[in-house]
Amino acid sequence: MRLLLVEDDAMIGEAVQGLLRAEGHAVDWVRDGLQADAALRAQRYDLALLDLGLPGRDGLDVLRALRARGDRTPVLIATARDAVAQRVQGLDAGADDYLLKPYDLDELLARIRALTRRAAGRAEPAYELHGVTVCPATREASVNGQPVVLSAREWAVLEPLVARPGVVLSRAQLEDKLYGWGDEINSNAVEVYIHGLRKKLGAGFILNVRGVGYMVPKP
Template sequence: MRLLLVEDDQMIGESVLDILRAEGYAVDWVKDGYLADAALGAQSYDLVLLDLGLPGLDGIEVLRALRGRKQRTPVLIATARDSVDQRIRGLDEGADDYVLKPYDLGELLARVRALLRRAAGRAEPAYEHLGVVIQPATREVSVAGEPVVLSSREWAVLEPLIARPGMVLSRAQLEEKIFGWGDEVSSNAVEVYVHGLRKKLGSGLIQTVRGVGYMVPKA
């Protein structure tokens, strides 16, 4: 999953960036509203973590522009603006959730997972498909009840596929979910991770749609 972190505070930004990447997310980080708006206009994200008090362009304006483009990307506002009126305004402008600074990083991750579940049209905390069970909260994976260890990049490939059975994702779309800005991308990276997943989870879980991409078939 690829996230956009919009945060101008260096210390907070570094802490959040580190914990999100440790959880296997690909994360791009911008520090002002104009850069956030440009990134959202050019790149598809699975979720935006948005501060409001930004230099250049206020977070509410970034949110308004995003929704004005009819983009449905989940937005989690994380800000020190703690008045009820500010929270109401943010939600009414199209935010999906709100967390106040200083926030607990564990709670932040739980809110991110909840929004990603909702965006995928799922309510249950675990994904179970064709004998494979994945637990996003703990990143545990099992096949027929037996635990399987995945690398962070293998997890980043598997999660978006198993979350939406029947949906085909191209190699480029999967690369976007694995790699953030500045990451070195080899030409066969996705193929390598898919091959590893098939060895660990069974050859039938991830199917190749020739000339298009990859999918997890519907049950």
């Protein structure tokens, strides 16, 4: 997934960015509200992790502007503002969830998975088809009951496909889930990971729509 991290604390930002990248996500990190607003206008994200007390422009103003232009990007507020009134204010401004600092990193990952699953219109955590089961929530996959180990990059390609079964995603759309700002893009990376996924999950699990992109069938 492609995530926007909005955090002005360097230590927290580095830790969270490292964690999310280790999970296979592409992460763009900005440190003030003006940069956050510009990034959200320029790039489509699967989720924004938004601090509130930001230089330049307050996080609530960034959130209100996002919703005012009809952008439905899931927003998880992560902040030290712990008063009930402030939490209500953030949720009423359009946030999808609220996480107080200091937070547990495992809980952060779980909330991100829940929000992105909800945004894709899927309540169930697992995708099943022809003996293949994929559970992005636990990063577990199996074929006919036998566990299959997938790399973080393979998950990064697979997750957007199983989140929207029946929808064709282009190579550029899948690359967008693999690379953040400044990352060197390998021209055939998507094809390499698709090939690896087909070897592990079955040749027909991911379909190639010639000239358009890739999809997994609807269960």
